[in-house]
Amino acid sequence: MARPGGGQLSMSRSGRFAAWWPRGSADLEEGREPDPRFTFANERTFLAWSRTALALVVAGLGIVQLLPPFPRVPVGRHLLGVPLIVLGAVLAIVAYGEWVRNQRALRRGDPLPRSVMPWILAATIAGMAIISAIVLLVSALR
């Protein structure tokens, strides 16, 4: 059984990037106007990811600016906060790419492509959890 979006696995790297970016205003107007509910759902999903990105930025800024310094780990706050802020920026850009890809697929009647965003978010948060544990352990050691 063909996997949705499986055809994209054979794309070159530049082709994959091009799929995430509209090639002019006409690119998102080709095909049929999809069911408006799908367009709205795609837009809401994008907005939800944007709010997630904003929350990550706030969390990162809060860690750097408001937490007390970790004993024996002077860069601990930056180690935890800066990656969260960067992840927020990355999520916002990738969310736009996902919106473009989904909207294009909806207009063409193609299967929806697989989303990489949950993977990015899960991997980064898992990494941050490990870094947090290390920073806390080091700061707690006497």
Next chain:
Amino acid sequence: MTDHEASGPEPTGPGTSETGASETGASETEAGDAGLALERTSLSWTRTAISFAALGGVMLKDNVITGLLILAVVPLIWRLGRPPRSGSPASGLPTVGAMRIRVITASVVGVALLSLLIAVLGPSVPGALYR
């Protein structure tokens, strides 16, 4: 969780207007769902504007200019998210609102870059949570 997951019946497949509803009253149901989808999307834009406002308020504590810049984006986002004032729900349906999506993306990336600058270069207030 995305908003549409908890929002009642959804279409069964992408790209078309096939909803799986019975022939009788199908167009009426679709029009109603589209109206509700428009409402949900408008509310989602409102939540996004509130998120920006909250971040702007937090940022005011650290850096007044940056906070004001972020707060200045809030009315724009609010305005972008307003549903079109057309006669019927069907006539207010979107084509592709790529521009407002780009505005949100640029805003979030800009806010993240400003936050990064403040986090790396700006003075911090260690222990402010305990005051």
